[in-house]
Amino acid sequence: MVHLRLEGITKRFGSFVANDSISLEVQSGEIHAILGENGAGKTTLMNVLSGLYQPDSGQIHLEGVPVHLTSANDAIQHGIGMIHQHFMLVPQLSVAENIVLGTEFGLRLNLRQKMEQVRSMSNRYRLQVDPSAIVGDLSVGMQQRVEILKVLYRGARVLILDEPTAVLTPLEVESLFIILRQLAAAGHTILFISHKLDELLNLCDKVTVLRQGQVVETLPIQSVTKEILAQLMVGRKVLFSLDKGIPNPGSTILDVQNLYVKDDRHLPAIEGVTFQLRTGEILGIAGVDGNGQRELADAIAGLRSVAEGKICLEGIDITEWSVRQRIQQLHIGYIPEDRQRIGLVMNLSIAKNLILKAFKQLPFCKNWLLQDSIIDAHAIHAIKQFDVRAIDEQVSVSNLSGGNQQKVILARELSGHPKLIIAMQPCRGLDVGATEYVQKQLLIERQRGAAILYISTELEEVMTMSDRIAVMYRGQFMDILDAAHATIETVGVLMMGEKVSKVLDTIPATTST
Amino acid sequence: MTAKHSRRTFIAYGSAALGTSLLLKACANQSATPNAAGDSKPFKVAAVFVGLVTDKGWNQSAFEGLNAAKKKLGFEFAYVERTAAPDQAEALSEFARQGYNVVLGHSGEFVGPTQQVAGQFPNTLFLVTNGGISGSNIASVQTNNLQAGYLSGTMGALMTQSNKIAFVVAKQFKAMDQILRGFELGAKAANPAVVTTASYTGDWDDVAKAKEATTALISSGVDVIYSYLDNGYVGVLEAVKEQGVYLLGNTSDRLSDAPKTVLTSVVQNVGTAIASVVELAQKGEVKNQVYVVGAENPEVLYLGRFSEAVPLPMKQKVTEVEKQFKEGALAFKDCSVDGKESWCLQGATST
Amino acid sequence: MKTNQVSNAFLPFLAPMLAIVAALIVGAFLIALTGVNPLHAYTILFRESLANYYGIGNTLTKMAPLLLTASGVLVGLRAGQLNIGGEGQIHMGGLGAALVGLYVHGLPMWIHIPLALIGGFLLGAIWGGIAGYLKAFRGVNEVITTLLLNYIALNIISYLVQRPMIEPGAASPFTPIISDSAKLPILMPGGLAHAGIFIGLIATMVLGWLFRRSPLGYQIEVVGQNPTAARYAGMSVSRTIMFVMALAGGLAGLAGAGEVMGLKHRLFETISPGYGYEAVAIALLSRGSFTGVIFTSLFFGALRSGANVLQREAGIPFTIVYAIQGLTVLFIAISLAVESNLLHRVSLRMNRLKPAGVKL
Incomplete structure (x- = not known):
C-alpha cells in the first residue's frame, strides 16, 4: 500500500527553485533513501514534509488522502515525525520527561505512569532505553533513540531521519539500522536522508536521487551500485579509486619523537608516539574518534603544549614554538577538523577568511594598513583556482555550502606551497563531488612534494589516500602499515586496540562495517 | 519669541490638534517671556532641584516653602527636578536666559555651576542653598x-x-x-x-x-x-x-x-529660609551675602x-x-x- | 540589483527609526495625560534640542560623553565583550583628568590639556583593563566584573571628594577647580558645549577606520566572532581581549575627562548620571557601526537635553520624559528582535539564491 505520495511538489525561494516538481511514492513499511549532494533540495523537501515550509504547488497524500501541513505540530498530528541531525532534547531532564515534554497540558503529570508507557514502548521496539535516565548522561546513540521514541510516542507512522549516522560510531550505526529495520517491519515508513552510499545500499529498500531540485530517478536498491548512485547524484562519473600516482617519497621532513600530550581535562591523550614523515608522502592516521588524533594534530600545529617528547621539522626542534611562530616562520598547512568552528570566521567574507593567518604580512598588510585591493585580488584568484562557487569574494562564508567552505580553507592552507600539511577529517560532511575534489587537491600537493598527515575516522578514506597508515588507539600508534599491504580487516582490528598477530586467525567477518 | 513660534506651530498642526487646542493656548501663555524692561513685569523665581520635589524631605521642604511664598508674594514660579550634575549649569543658565529674576540651586552642589554661569547673567540673582558663597549676583541661604x-x-x-x-x-x-x-x-x-x-x-x-x-x-x-x-x-x-x-x-x-x-x-525649615531671602529679593533689598537663618526666625x-x-x-x-x-x-x-x-x-x- | 543595494544600506536603520516613531506616539499619550498638547511638547523637544543655538550646545554637551563611552562599548562588542562598566570608567577617567588638572601646575594649555586627557584615558583604561585581565587570564565573566568595578570606582571617588581631595569649606563634596590651562575650550560662546565632542567624533572616526583598515581591527573582529579560529590562526586571544577592554575603558575615561575638563571643571561624586549604562543601549542599537554610534548618541543627547527643556518650558514631569526614553529603548529592542527574525527568514530564502547577506 502506498503510504506517502508526493505529487509535483515545487518550492521556490525568490527565483530559485529548491524543489522542482518532485513526485515520489513510498510504500508502507519501506525504508526509502533520499540521496543528493548538498544543495540538491533534500532538506527543503524534508522541511516541506514536516510542515516547516508550505509548497508553492503540488500535493502531499497520506494513505491516499490529500493533506495540507501547516506546521511541525500539524505534521506530527498527521503522523509524520522528523528526527533532526541535532537533537532537540533537554539534557537535564529524564528520558521520560523529554518524551512527554510538550504533549501534556494538564495540571497533573503522572510521571510514573508515563514512565511505564515509555518503558513498554521502548521494549516493544527493542530500543533498550531506560526512561528514568537523565538524557545528558546518555551516549549520542542513546540520545538518538530517545528522539526516535519521542516521535513514536507522538504517534508518528512516517519517520524522517536527516543524516542520522553523521554523529554515530560504526557500532551505533549498526544498531540504529537494526532498530530501523524493526520499525519498518512493524509497518512504519522511513525516509532516510544521507549521502553515505554504503549505508544506503546496506539499509534501504529504495532510493530516490535528487539533483538540482529535481528527481533524477527512483530505483530499487538491488538494481544499483555505488558507482551508479554517485553518477546519478553528481551527474558525471565519480572515481572511487583515486589514481594516486606513483609515490615518490624524499627526505624526512617531520620527525616526532616519543610524544606525550594531555587533553583539555589534563588527562594523557597521546602516550609515546613516534613517527617520521617524508616529503611527497601521505601518512594516514586511522582510528576511532577520540583516540588522540585531535591532540596529535594540535600538538604539531602548536595549539596544544607538549608534555614530553620532541617535534622536529626539517631538523629544527619546534616543540616549544608558539602557533604564531610556526605560522610565520614555517610552512605548515592545517586543515582543522571542524571548519565552521575552528577553520573559518563565518560572518566574515571569503576574502577576509583567506588572510586569516597572513593578515599581518606582506603583501596583505603594508605600512600598518590592510591592503584591500590586494586582499580582494588574492581572493578572486583563489576563488577561481579552487573553484569556490560564490557570487564574489565579499560573500560571507556562512552563505557557502560545506564543500565551498572547505575549498576556502584549502585555498588558504595550501597557498604558499606548505611543506607539511595536516589534514584533519578534511572530507567530513562533504558530498561525493566535494570529497573527490579535496582529495585530488591533496594528491596534487603530494605530487608537488608536500608531506601530508591525513587524519580521518573514515577507514576507507584513509585507505584510499595514504601511502602509509598509522593506526591510533588510546593515544598510541598500534602499528604503522604500508598502505599497499594493509587490508581493511587488519586496520579494523588494530583500531579496536588488538595486536594483529594475536587475532589474525580469529578475525570474524563482522569487524568490517 | 516663544509665543510667536508656538502660535506658528499651532497653525501648522492646527487641524491635527483641534481637540487639544485649548491646552496648547494655555501652554503658550504660560511660557510667554516678558520683556526685560518696565516695572510692571511679573517677578519670576525658578528653582533647580537635584532630587524629586516629592521626597518628603530636603527638596520638598524647599518646594513647599517657595509655593507658600508664591501665594503670599505673588511671583511666577517654575522649577525642574531630578537635575543631575552635568545638567545643572544648563538648567541654571536656561532659566536665567528666560529672564527669571531669582534662580535657586537647591544644594551645595550648585556652587560650581552657579559660579560658572552667573557672570553671563548680571540681571539675575543666583541663590544657592547651603552654598556658602556670594558674589555680585550670587547669594547663599542656609539654616543655622x-x-x-x-x-x-x-x-x-x-x-x-x-x-x-x-x-x-x-x-x-x-x-x-x-x-x-x-x-x-x-x-x-x-x-x-x-x-x-x-x-x-x-x-x-x-x-x-x-x-x-x-x-x-x-x-x-x-x-x-x-x-x-x-x-x-x-x-x-x-x-x-x-x-x-x-x-x-x-x-x-x-x-x-x-x-x-x-x-x-x-x-x-529650609523652605521658609529660602522664601525669606526671595522676599528680600522681590523687595529689592537683597544683599549679595550668605544668609544664615536660625532661631531668630521662629x-x-x-x-x-x-x-x-x-x-x-x-x-x-x-x-x-x-x-x-x-x-x-x-x-x-x-x-x-x-x-x-x-x-x-x-x-x-x-x- | 542596484535598488537592492540601496535598500540593504537603508535596512539597518529602518527598524530603529520605526521604533523611535512608535516610542514618540506612545509617549504622546503619556504627555497628553499630563494635560499638555503632545505636538506642542514635541515641537519644543526638537526645536530646543536641535534647532536652537543653546539647545544644540546642550545636546552636544550630552552627546560627547555618550559618544565616547558608547564607542568604547562598541569596541568591546566587536571583540565579543559586553562592557557595562562605562559608569565606573567614566568616573575613573574623571579622576585621572582631575589629578592632572589639579596637581600639575605651570604648564601651557597645549601640554596640560593633552596630559589631563591622557590621565583620564589611562585611569579609565586601567579600570577596563582590570576587567579585561580577569576575563582573559582568569576566565571571570566581564559583565559581572565591569558591573562590580562600577561600585568600586564610585566609592573611591566618593571617598576622595569627601576627604583628601575636597575643596576646603566646600558646600558639597567636590574638589577645587582645575587649572585654567587644563580646561577644554568652550565651542559656542555663552554656551556650555566644550571641545569634548570633537574628541568623541575624532575617536569614533579613528576607531571606524581602525576596524576597516588596520590589521589590529581585523584581529579584534576575528577574536570577537570566533576565538577558536583566532587561536588557530596564531592570534593571542587573551591579549586581544585585555587590550580591547583597556581601550574601551580608556574611551569611557576620556568621556569622564571631558566632563571634568570641559563642563564641571572639578571632580564630583556623580559626574555621570548613568551615561555608562545609556552607552550600552546606544552601542547595541548602533548595530556594530561606528557611524551608527554617532547618530544614536546624537539622538540620545537630544532626548536628554530635550527632556530638560520639556520640564522647564512645558512643565512635563521629568518622569514622563524618562518614560519616553525608556520606551525608545524598549521599542528599538523589540524592533530589532522582530527584524532579526524577519532577516533570518529572508536569508533562509536568499541563501542559495543570492549569498549577499547583510553585512555586520
Missing part, C-alpha cells in the same frame, strides 16, 4: 546648622545614660561639619562627660545602610542617635525602635513617627514637640538654649581647633 546641632547635642547629652551619643549622616562636607560641631559643643556644654561620635553612611537614601550603621553605633553603647538623612531616616528609626534607644529628629517634627523614641526634633529653626519621656527640667533647659539663640545671647564664631578651621561659641576660647 550650628544652632541645630547645638540644640540636638544639648538634648542628647541631657538624656543619655551611657554618656555616648552619635550623629548619623551620609556624607562629610561643610554643612554637615557644622552640625556635628554644634552637636559636640551642645553636648559638652550640657554634660562634659558625654562623648559624641559621627557615622557616615555614604548614602542619604539607603535604608539598609542607615540601619546597619545605627545598629553598630548602638551596640557600641550609644543610646541617643541624631539622624541627618533623607530616606535613610527610615532605617535609623527602625534600628532605634528595635534597640529601645532615643532618637533626635531633624529637619521636620518627627515626634509622631515614634512618640516614645523621638525625644524632640530640631526643625530646620518659622525657620525651632524645637518641635517633646516626647513624654523627656522630664520637665530637661525640657526647660533645652528651651532655654533655644531662647538664647533667638535673642542672640548665644552665638558662634569662626575659630581654629587643632589647626583646622572650625567654629566656637562666642566668648569661649576653645574647647
Whole structure:
C-alpha cells in the first residue's frame, strides 16, 4: 500500500527553485533513501514534509488522502515525525520527561505512569532505553533513540531521519539500522536522508536521487551500485579509486619523537608516539574518534603544549614554538577538523577568511594598513583556482555550502606551497563531488612534494589516500602499515586496540562495517 | 519669541490638534517671556532641584516653602527636578536666559555651576542653598546648622545614660561639619562627660545602610542617635525602635513617627529660609551675602514637640538654649581647633 | 540589483527609526495625560534640542560623553565583550583628568590639556583593563566584573571628594577647580558645549577606520566572532581581549575627562548620571557601526537635553520624559528582535539564491 505520495511538489525561494516538481511514492513499511549532494533540495523537501515550509504547488497524500501541513505540530498530528541531525532534547531532564515534554497540558503529570508507557514502548521496539535516565548522561546513540521514541510516542507512522549516522560510531550505526529495520517491519515508513552510499545500499529498500531540485530517478536498491548512485547524484562519473600516482617519497621532513600530550581535562591523550614523515608522502592516521588524533594534530600545529617528547621539522626542534611562530616562520598547512568552528570566521567574507593567518604580512598588510585591493585580488584568484562557487569574494562564508567552505580553507592552507600539511577529517560532511575534489587537491600537493598527515575516522578514506597508515588507539600508534599491504580487516582490528598477530586467525567477518 | 513660534506651530498642526487646542493656548501663555524692561513685569523665581520635589524631605521642604511664598508674594514660579550634575549649569543658565529674576540651586552642589554661569547673567540673582558663597549676583541661604546641632547635642547629652551619643549622616562636607560641631559643643556644654561620635553612611537614601550603621553605633553603647538623612531616616528609626534607644529628629517634627523614641526634633525649615531671602529679593533689598537663618526666625529653626519621656527640667533647659539663640545671647564664631578651621561659641576660647 | 543595494544600506536603520516613531506616539499619550498638547511638547523637544543655538550646545554637551563611552562599548562588542562598566570608567577617567588638572601646575594649555586627557584615558583604561585581565587570564565573566568595578570606582571617588581631595569649606563634596590651562575650550560662546565632542567624533572616526583598515581591527573582529579560529590562526586571544577592554575603558575615561575638563571643571561624586549604562543601549542599537554610534548618541543627547527643556518650558514631569526614553529603548529592542527574525527568514530564502547577506 502506498503510504506517502508526493505529487509535483515545487518550492521556490525568490527565483530559485529548491524543489522542482518532485513526485515520489513510498510504500508502507519501506525504508526509502533520499540521496543528493548538498544543495540538491533534500532538506527543503524534508522541511516541506514536516510542515516547516508550505509548497508553492503540488500535493502531499497520506494513505491516499490529500493533506495540507501547516506546521511541525500539524505534521506530527498527521503522523509524520522528523528526527533532526541535532537533537532537540533537554539534557537535564529524564528520558521520560523529554518524551512527554510538550504533549501534556494538564495540571497533573503522572510521571510514573508515563514512565511505564515509555518503558513498554521502548521494549516493544527493542530500543533498550531506560526512561528514568537523565538524557545528558546518555551516549549520542542513546540520545538518538530517545528522539526516535519521542516521535513514536507522538504517534508518528512516517519517520524522517536527516543524516542520522553523521554523529554515530560504526557500532551505533549498526544498531540504529537494526532498530530501523524493526520499525519498518512493524509497518512504519522511513525516509532516510544521507549521502553515505554504503549505508544506503546496506539499509534501504529504495532510493530516490535528487539533483538540482529535481528527481533524477527512483530505483530499487538491488538494481544499483555505488558507482551508479554517485553518477546519478553528481551527474558525471565519480572515481572511487583515486589514481594516486606513483609515490615518490624524499627526505624526512617531520620527525616526532616519543610524544606525550594531555587533553583539555589534563588527562594523557597521546602516550609515546613516534613517527617520521617524508616529503611527497601521505601518512594516514586511522582510528576511532577520540583516540588522540585531535591532540596529535594540535600538538604539531602548536595549539596544544607538549608534555614530553620532541617535534622536529626539517631538523629544527619546534616543540616549544608558539602557533604564531610556526605560522610565520614555517610552512605548515592545517586543515582543522571542524571548519565552521575552528577553520573559518563565518560572518566574515571569503576574502577576509583567506588572510586569516597572513593578515599581518606582506603583501596583505603594508605600512600598518590592510591592503584591500590586494586582499580582494588574492581572493578572486583563489576563488577561481579552487573553484569556490560564490557570487564574489565579499560573500560571507556562512552563505557557502560545506564543500565551498572547505575549498576556502584549502585555498588558504595550501597557498604558499606548505611543506607539511595536516589534514584533519578534511572530507567530513562533504558530498561525493566535494570529497573527490579535496582529495585530488591533496594528491596534487603530494605530487608537488608536500608531506601530508591525513587524519580521518573514515577507514576507507584513509585507505584510499595514504601511502602509509598509522593506526591510533588510546593515544598510541598500534602499528604503522604500508598502505599497499594493509587490508581493511587488519586496520579494523588494530583500531579496536588488538595486536594483529594475536587475532589474525580469529578475525570474524563482522569487524568490517 | 516663544509665543510667536508656538502660535506658528499651532497653525501648522492646527487641524491635527483641534481637540487639544485649548491646552496648547494655555501652554503658550504660560511660557510667554516678558520683556526685560518696565516695572510692571511679573517677578519670576525658578528653582533647580537635584532630587524629586516629592521626597518628603530636603527638596520638598524647599518646594513647599517657595509655593507658600508664591501665594503670599505673588511671583511666577517654575522649577525642574531630578537635575543631575552635568545638567545643572544648563538648567541654571536656561532659566536665567528666560529672564527669571531669582534662580535657586537647591544644594551645595550648585556652587560650581552657579559660579560658572552667573557672570553671563548680571540681571539675575543666583541663590544657592547651603552654598556658602556670594558674589555680585550670587547669594547663599542656609539654616543655622550650628544652632541645630547645638540644640540636638544639648538634648542628647541631657538624656543619655551611657554618656555616648552619635550623629548619623551620609556624607562629610561643610554643612554637615557644622552640625556635628554644634552637636559636640551642645553636648559638652550640657554634660562634659558625654562623648559624641559621627557615622557616615555614604548614602542619604539607603535604608539598609542607615540601619546597619545605627545598629553598630548602638551596640557600641550609644543610646541617643541624631539622624541627618533623607530616606535613610527610615532605617535609623527602625534600628532605634528595635534597640529601645532615643532618637533626635531633624529637619521636620518627627515626634509622631515614634512618640516614645523621638525625644524632640530640631526643625530646620529650609523652605521658609529660602522664601525669606526671595522676599528680600522681590523687595529689592537683597544683599549679595550668605544668609544664615536660625532661631531668630521662629518659622525657620525651632524645637518641635517633646516626647513624654523627656522630664520637665530637661525640657526647660533645652528651651532655654533655644531662647538664647533667638535673642542672640548665644552665638558662634569662626575659630581654629587643632589647626583646622572650625567654629566656637562666642566668648569661649576653645574647647 | 542596484535598488537592492540601496535598500540593504537603508535596512539597518529602518527598524530603529520605526521604533523611535512608535516610542514618540506612545509617549504622546503619556504627555497628553499630563494635560499638555503632545505636538506642542514635541515641537519644543526638537526645536530646543536641535534647532536652537543653546539647545544644540546642550545636546552636544550630552552627546560627547555618550559618544565616547558608547564607542568604547562598541569596541568591546566587536571583540565579543559586553562592557557595562562605562559608569565606573567614566568616573575613573574623571579622576585621572582631575589629578592632572589639579596637581600639575605651570604648564601651557597645549601640554596640560593633552596630559589631563591622557590621565583620564589611562585611569579609565586601567579600570577596563582590570576587567579585561580577569576575563582573559582568569576566565571571570566581564559583565559581572565591569558591573562590580562600577561600585568600586564610585566609592573611591566618593571617598576622595569627601576627604583628601575636597575643596576646603566646600558646600558639597567636590574638589577645587582645575587649572585654567587644563580646561577644554568652550565651542559656542555663552554656551556650555566644550571641545569634548570633537574628541568623541575624532575617536569614533579613528576607531571606524581602525576596524576597516588596520590589521589590529581585523584581529579584534576575528577574536570577537570566533576565538577558536583566532587561536588557530596564531592570534593571542587573551591579549586581544585585555587590550580591547583597556581601550574601551580608556574611551569611557576620556568621556569622564571631558566632563571634568570641559563642563564641571572639578571632580564630583556623580559626574555621570548613568551615561555608562545609556552607552550600552546606544552601542547595541548602533548595530556594530561606528557611524551608527554617532547618530544614536546624537539622538540620545537630544532626548536628554530635550527632556530638560520639556520640564522647564512645558512643565512635563521629568518622569514622563524618562518614560519616553525608556520606551525608545524598549521599542528599538523589540524592533530589532522582530527584524532579526524577519532577516533570518529572508536569508533562509536568499541563501542559495543570492549569498549577499547583510553585512555586520
